[in-house]
Amino acid sequence: MDRSPRYWTPWWWKLVAPHRRILFLGLSASVLCSLAAAWVPFWSGRAVHALELRQWHASRRDLLWMLGFTLFAGIGRYLMRNTLIGLSREVEKRQREELYDSLLARPFSFYEQSRIGDLMSRMGDDVNTVRMATGPGLMSLLQTASLLPMTLVLMLQASPRLALAVITPFTFLAAGFYLIGKWSHRIQQKIQVVTSQLNTFSHETISGEKVVQAFGLEALRVAEFEELSRTQARMSIRQTILFGAYMPLSAFTAGLAALVLVAYGGTLVLRGALTLGDLTAFTGYLATLAWPIMSLGWSANLFQRGRAGQERIEAVLNDPGAFLPGHAPLALRPGPAAMELRAASHRFESGRGIGPIDLALPPGSRLAVVGGIGSGKTILLQVLAGLREIQEGTLTLDGRAMGADLLREHWAGIGWVPQEAFLFSLSLRENLALGRPGATEEELWEVARVVCLDDLIRRLPMGLDTVVGERGVVLSGGERQRTALARALLRKPRLLLLDDALSAVDSETESRILDNLRAFLVDTTLVLATHRVFVAELCDRVLVLEDGNAVQSGTAQELAQEPGHFSRIKRLQSLEREILGEAVS
């Protein structure tokens, strides 16, 4: 049993603790500011008392002290603002980086279960709520915490009876704040979930804007958006109503305290138990305390929001899913990769997927994977790419069992071109260079030639420096696919995985690219998934998948003689080519 003492620490402590030095400076500035501010009413009271006694000289001296303390309070406030707001910016930066690093360290499967809009909302809105809590919220809290005791001491020292009478209304206020804070935290959690749903919805609508317009779905999407928006507005209004109680409650309490001060304090003055100067000082103490106490409600609000935001950020950081292994210096093996799958399978809950499957890929071999729609080609390539873990069986790379320790090495040696080519909104040159930073101009043009993209690039006014827009929007589907292939080729990979990577390219260009590839890929093992028989014929071996199982395997010539999927689509595609040939001639 763990017998170590458990100390309660506020949720934000671990965020500000790494910046203890700045926090200490901020706290010192805050104490300096509060001490000085608390003494201002004291000197004003002394000045009034001196006037009461017609001691002009003493009154002037007290007023000078008052000015000095006011100046100190101003300087302290300036230093406090700069250090504590700076601290919250450090917290924000650190938290964004931590989230970003953690997201980049997550495997493929994590993103299949997450929504981009939601992740973006955690990186944006939630980090912002935490910044507001650890900046303005903490500043206000520290200021109140340092001002309150000093002012109380001065009040108690002037008149304990009046001090207790004036403070009593504030204890009711504290109880009110506690209750409001509790309710508002629950509402805030709901608001942040709805805000993230709104973000996800808008992200999907904007990304799929062409589909929305082409299908005339605008009205439907707007209606759904409005519904979410309405829910968010309803909760935010509820929250505003709750927070709206803070100010009137504080103002009422301050007013009540002022009433007690005038009624009871006035009586004490009339009875001669209190000087007019002390009463003036008490008025000043109340005024000094009023704003920090009223702002307690505001900072409580910021802390509630921040806590809800922090919970959502931690849900991502502490997601129990796996993390990818870290980067370490790699010694890449030379020569083409050898891979082997034995009784390997990866099946989803629905039963779809691949396996159990046996497959040997000797170094330098070329395998075509064919099969109908949904037969498991992509999953097989993802398993070979190390993007998906197998649930049963074994996968080896160069005779070594594939595991977390081999993943980075494997990835450094592969070129993977998925069905949907993804380009960054950079220039063509920068997109290609992602394959191998530091590639020479000649190397860039060589891969452009292999994928038959060199003519197009020469015709572009900005050539290789043409910016391709978000996800490569200024290029056609076929151009995007060829750029993605060129990027993979630039790595001179040990294993090249092409997942229907030229499906948007016409057959003639595809044949030319595959011819070029044959000469280019001397030290590479190739696996390509395709629907086209003539592409498969360029490989040494063909694997036919059906419902995730290997149903046929052999050379293209052998399979063409066997009854089955391959010979059937070969007949259809040959017929199609003949008809197209006749139509052209």
Ligand SMILES: Nc1ncnc2c1ncn2[C@@H]1O[C@H](COP(=O)(O)OP(=O)(O)OP(=O)(O)O)[C@@H](O)[C@H]1O
């Ligand atoms: N993330 C996933 N979750 C659940 N099922 C999936 C997932 N990805 C793929 N599947 C299912 O696994 C099966 C194989 O998918 P896969 O993408 O490998 O097919 P494919 O042979 O590449 O098809 P296509 O030729 O249409 O690209 C499909 O039935 C698909 O619905």
